[in-house]
Amino acid sequence: MKTSIQERYLVSPFFVFFLVHANMVGIGILGYQRKLIQSAGYDAWISVIITGISTHLLMWMMYAMLKTGASDIIELHIRCFGRWLGKLLSLLVLVYVLVAAFIIFRSYVEIVKIIIFPLMQTWSMSILMLLLLYYVVSGGFRTVTGICLVGVTLPLLLMVPLFVFPFEYVHPNNLLPVFSHTVHELFLSAKEVIFNFAGFELLFFYYPFIKNPQQSQKWAHAALLFTTVLYLALTMITFMFFTEGELEKIIWPTLTMIKIIEIPIIQRIEFIIVSLWLFVVLPNLCLNVWAITRGMKQMFQMNQRRTLLAILLVLMLTSLGMESRADLMMLSNMFGTAAMYFLYGYIPFLFLVYHLWGKRRGSNALLSSNHEINEA
Template sequence: MEKDKQYSLLISPFLIMFVIHSNQIGVGILGFPRYIEAFAGNDSWIVVLITGTVFHVFIWMMYRILSEGNFDIVDLNNKWFGKWIGSILNCALMLYLLLGATVILRTFIEVIQAWMFPELATWIPAAIYLLLTYYVLAGGFRTVTGICFFGVIIPIWLAFTAASPAKLSSFSNLLPIMDHSLMDFVSGTKQMTLSFLGAEILLLAYPFIKKPKNSRIWAHMGVGLTTILYTMVMIVSLAFYSSGQLQQSIWSTLIAWKVVELPFVERFEYIGITFWCFVIFPNICLNIWGASRVGKKVLHIKQKYFVLILITIVFTVCILMTNRDQIDYLNTLASKIGFYFYYIYLPFIFLYSSIWRRVKKRI
């Protein structure tokens, strides 16, 4: 009976697509094209495809790592590296997830302040978001997954608004193709990694999936959906702006929304930002849930109490950041840590787990 109850708390395999996709799409999509274009120019859309392909490899690595059993990365770190080193690695993961939640929330608040309410105090939207986050997390991972599902479905219609800027675009801006060096593509891919961060939540969500091995294809579909969306935004941005204009546009996607015409609203970007609240919310919920999950296992604190501690930390950091330079620094820090996580830690863990399994079979 207890086993049936626990099984009923798990999510269906196809829902991992929404979990991964919703955690990858965040506030970065509103302005990432200018950062990639600075390295790869008109070939930036190819950089997006390359980064998406690399993340499919990372997803494959994660499933290989997690195939050890019905464990998450916290359990495996402790198993492979012992209590002390494992705890250090797990605490680093917790801080990384907490940083991700803080970056997403504070950057989106900056968008609201810059575009809609310049005089809005930072603590007001931060408090609203974090109180709602606590309410969702109190319902467990199934509730968080439900938020991810609606965070993809409700704002999905915004993808069709790309047609309006496309009408005024010059797609000859994409030519000539493959006009940049290998190092340009490498630098662009490194920069693009920040926008693809979020798939690492699989390392913690794996034990919460019914028949988790069956979810592999859905995880790849989540990354694929992210790649398609980013590629579409990048192509439209390259065609809509000249190189000089794109470099001067901090929020290029929002500016492009200005050309969307509806008979009942003059400033469509206000609608876009409003609906983007549904996109940002799952990011915050998943990152704080992941950090609290790690904290529960490492520090042996009840998750519902640890969530309150983490929310307080995120709230404090958000209100202490008062200017664009501080927010940029936090984004850069998250990008660097995410890069090292995916390109150093994940391959190392993958190789270590592969060697561990081979040695174990021979013994």
């Protein structure tokens, strides 16, 4: 099942920076600080650095596998585990991606309901987002890449006031004493932030759509570094702005800091920020949903548009069936655990199996009926 993508569907290696970063920064950045401090207190900024460094090792493993033959995770699975077990494992990965898409989708709807439209019905906002999602994903991978570009550049403009205005009220002494927690507590805190760093693993799906993909590795690592610096800067500003007791009670610390920004004729700046944050959430959704449609086409030759409609229907029905915020939080916690095992357990395991076994098997382990896929 060696794939060959027409050049008109490919993107330049430079765009990997936007694809990786856009899928790592989303709805979680609005409130991750509260969970981050539960184990390591205000030493948790060290945990952000630890997590950021570890992502570079995982990215190196991914490129080490993808550059040596297999073009995506589906072919990796077939090389390592054979046709049937490989497809089963790939299907489980697609379920993992679908759950991630649902959590992002439902969390943004929840924030809009609470902050802007408390009386709004879930289905009305869901339909609007799903229509936009269909429009982007049905345009193909290059369209998804374009929305990722927008989803990176626009938030940077929104982040400028967030990093500037709070400085008048920060208290650097909040960070002292440094290194007052054990290494074990730091790693427990790092575990809590993994959910926010997840997303770069979708490189397993769009790697074949990159021109000269080997040249994109430096951009992927640059995106990881940039994301780590962004999370670290926001973490330290939040820690210096709030006391630890305050931060334990605030649901969305980032949004709370935004409220101090005062602009003439605008009284509720958070309304504008939450509205514009759709352009941050949309790349996450589009890339995850596109990856599922791509995976289903690879494994079962399913039409991507029909698969897209089925996924949107699943998101809609599941969203209507989960009205409780407690259920959403429980699902997010479960996914955070799953993301930790996938990133730090399964990717190293796959790396080991591939280099011990799958790499030597080569194309003999691929599907017997080879074909070219000429559509994005």
